[in-house]
Amino acid sequence: MPETEIDTSTPRRLTWRVAEVSGVIDETPRVKSLVLNVAGWPSHRPGQHVDVRLTAEDGYQAQRSYSVASAPECAHVMLTVERIAGGEVSSYLASDVQPGDKFELRGPIGGYFVWTVAIGGPLFLVAGGSGIAPLMAMLRHRAALKSTIPAVLLYSSRTFEDIIYREELDRLAARADGLEVVHTLTRRQPAGWTGGARRIDRKMLASVGPSPKDKPKIFICGPTSLVESVADSLLDVGHVRQLIKTERFGPTGA
């Protein structure tokens, strides 16, 4: 599908829409993906997010932001939600939600943390835990357009079981279309594990990622501590601040 078929227009007024859950996918013990039908969804660009609003019977409202994990080329909107202890929105979305349930969302939001094939590469994606979600939208979009733009995903998870989209990432890497996927497991590694076995550090970024001289577009998403240490290390290695885009999602996570 050519790039021009993606509707990149942003609605003038950001309006709340009703999302109906059409499917729930268990990604890991703590993470679910929700497949949503959203009437009037204006499509999105990979990396954008939505605000989700839940309203209790007494009128109390809670609002959180979630990245869109699906490609714009996909008919449905997918959100991937990690259950966080005490998280009043995530505990509903990642535990209790059933197909047929409805809630409100608005979006797509934010043109800053966005990559499309038209922007070009090389692409260097660094994820921690559920921070993979917006980066997955970019990789799904890249695959949907059959792009061969060189791309590297460096993905940190706690354990093998905590790797979100593991099989799909294996399939995407097996296409041999210029995408390389590198995992690192910080807490426990299965027998025979050949990937990384520590937190992402400067040495790992330098050995896995594209060279700074290739001016890669870099997107980092994950817990604040990971995002900040990765961004600082990338600057040390010689990458340019203007090409590094970050999306922090608070102090918890991988």
Next chain:
Amino acid sequence: MDQPKEACVLDGNAVAGLLCELFARDVTTAEVRCSACGVVSEIGGTRVYGGIMGAIFRCTHCGSIVMRLVRTPAGTWFDMRGSRRLFARYEP
């Protein structure tokens, strides 16, 4: 991105929805020039403290407050005293 109760650091991009309520367009790619150090940052890349109720936007270079946004039941306050100017490209 479920935010815990304590204040945490986010990116300007994370509160794009709040900004959209005010500007009626996306301004995360708009550039803001810090009045303290003069460095230009994209709003989406500023360091944001806060969340849905309001946000403090800090310069990516020197950390000075460039913008404050507070949402009240009656409306939204927006204070730009820390910025020299804002530049927003026309949308495609």
